[in-house]
Amino acid sequence: MKSCLVVDDSKVIRKVARHILETMNFEVREAGDGREALDSCLASPPDVVLLDWNMPVMSGMDFLRALGDSGVTQRPKVVFCTTENGMAHIRAAIEAGADEYVMKPFDRETLESKLQIVGIA
Amino acid sequence: MNMENITPDPSMQVMGALSVLSALLEQETGQQISPMRTGRIEAALKPLMRDRRIASLDDLATVIVTGADRELETLAVEAMLNQETSFFRDAAVMDQAIDVLLTLMADAGERRLRVWCAGCSTGQEPYSLAILLSERLANSDKPFPDIIATDVSACALNRARQGRYSSFEIQRGMPVRRMVSWFDTEGESWVARPELRKRIRYLHCNLVADMPPAGPFDLILCRNVLFYFALPIRRRIFEMIAGNMRPEALLLLGAGETVIGQTQRLQPSPRFRGFYSLMANA
Ligand SMILES: C[S@@+](CC[C@H](N)C(=O)[O-])C[C@H]1O[C@@H](n2cnc3c(N)ncnc32)[C@H](O)[C@@H]1O
Numbered sequence: 457m458k459s460c461l462v463v464d465d466s467k468v469i470r471k472v473a474r475h476i477l478e479t480m481n482f483e484v485r486e487a488g489d490g491r492e493a494l495d496s497c498l499a500s501p502p503d504v505v506l507l508d509w510n511m512p513v514m515s516g517m518d519f520l521r522a523l524g525d526s527g528v529t530q531r532p533k534v535v536f537c538t539t540e541n542g543m544a545h546i547r548a549a550i551e552a553g554a555d556e557y558v559m560k561p562f563d564r565e566t567l568e569s570k571l572q573i574v575g576i577a
Numbered sequence: 578m579n580m581e582n583i584t585p586d587p588s589m590q591v592m593g594a595l596s597v598l599s600a601l602l603e604q605e606t607g608q609q610i611s612p613m614r615t616g617r618i619e620a621a622l623k624p625l626m627r628d629r630r631i632a633s634l635d636d637l638a639t640v641i642v643t644g645a646d647r648e649l650e651t652l653a654v655e656a657m658l659n660q661e662t663s664f665f666r667d668a669a670v671m672d673q674a675i676d677v678l679l680t681l682m683a684d685a686g687e688r689r690l691r692v693w694c695a696g697c698s699t700g701q702e703p704y705s706l707a708i709l710l711s712e713r714l715a716n717s718d719k720p721f722p723d724i725i726a727t728d729v730s731a732c733a734l735n736r737a738r739q740g741r742y743s744s745f746e747i748q749r750g751m752p753v754r755r756m757v758s759w760f761d762t763e764g765e766s767w768v769a770r771p772e773l774r775k776r777i778r779y780l781h782c783n784l785v786a787d788m789p790p791a792g793p794f795d796l797i798l799c800r801n802v803l804f805y806f807a808l809p810i811r812r813r814i815f816e817m818i819a820g821n822m823r824p825e826a827l828l829l830l831g832a833g834e835t836v837i838g839q840t841q842r843l844q845p846s847p848r849f850r851g852f853y854s855l856m857a858n859a
Pocket residue numbers: 605606607608658659660661662663666695696697698699702727728729730733782783784785799800801802831
């Protein structure tokens with residue numbers, strides 16, 4: 457079973473994502489900010505991280521950089537999932553090492569498609 | 578007004594509205610509506626009915642039976658067509674199509690290859706081809722293949738020409754790096770860059786009624802189009818496609834579609850797995 461860490465400060469978004477991912481047979485974990493997400497990845501890296509941009513404590517971008525520096529053994533694929541839909545943000549995310557990008561609002565098909573593209577679904 | 582035109586054909590009157598509408602679709606495009614999709618017909622026609630202040634399917638069918646409003650007929654047909662598509666649909670197969678093209682190009686020398694994308698819907702398929710080709714030919718001095726994309730739906734072709742997609746459409750199948758390399762944002766939309774759009778020529782072509790675009794072609798994609806054609810029509814279209822192929826050309830169908838048992842002119846390619854080629858001496 458593939459595992460996904462859903463990182464978002466919105467409980468509603470986490471719930472929606474969890475629901476979609478569970479019907480795709482993912483084992484789902486949640487984190488409410490980048491810091492929690494980093495701890496979770498260090499404890500046991502998931503196959504893929506679905507990552508919000510704007511969050512308290514530690515943003516998605518800061519998480520992504522910290523993940524790169526953390527020496528985590530099996531780096532999970534990282535799929536941004538954010539309302540930051542402008543070209544500049546998307547390019548910055550790619551540069552920082554994001555594997556894919558989902559623009560909010562998203563639907564099941566988009567998520568499925570992007571997970572397929574990163575080779576996880 | 579000619580009375581003949583406004584008197585409903587009695588044989589049609591006894592049919593339900595759905596039968597009238599699906600008969601219209603089949604007559605105009607060859608497409609049969611699968612029992613699974615009949616339920617979606619009403620939903621597909623809702624926006625048109627709202628626009629035209631037509632209260633029910635029965636009313637719509639009645640107007641259509643009288644033959645008094647050709648434009649409405651066309652719009653109804655367009656609304657009923659299944660135009661489902663996505664970028665890089667069956668991605669592995671799309672990559673194979675590019676491999677095939679590059680092999681044919683190596684054989685063709687300086688000759689510019691020609692690709693026909695039949696039933697291109699809103700453009701995702703030809704744009705995907707053009708992107709893959711551009712990436713693979715970035716450092717090549719070979720002539721870039723001509724890509725002709727056709728569809729029966731004028732609305733779909735218009736959208737394809739504009740190359741403008743919603744964020745939902747652009748993300749279906751499209752890797753983010755390609756999205757930012759080949760598309761610009763305009764408000765909420767993603768628009769194919771001019772250098773991508775110029776690679777494709779869009780033409781109207783109804784496969785069951787029109788002359789095909791001038792060939793012959795080296796590669797023809799006709800994916801997820803023939804599925805709902807009745808067998809005799811499919812046979813005819815295969816003939817037409819075969820007649821528009823160069824001797825060494827390849828045909829690519831959708832996953833789960835085949836020529837086997839449907840035409841004497843085409844066979845599984847002995848050279849490229851999953852592709853079809855002309856039957857020798859047929
Ligand atoms: C399901 S879409 C497939 C699009 C694309 N080839 C793909 O595989 O993603 C089928 C397309 O075939 C077109 N089509 C249906 N009947 C046709 C006909 N008689 N002549 C030309 N195109 C037709 C529809 O308008 C629609 O755009």
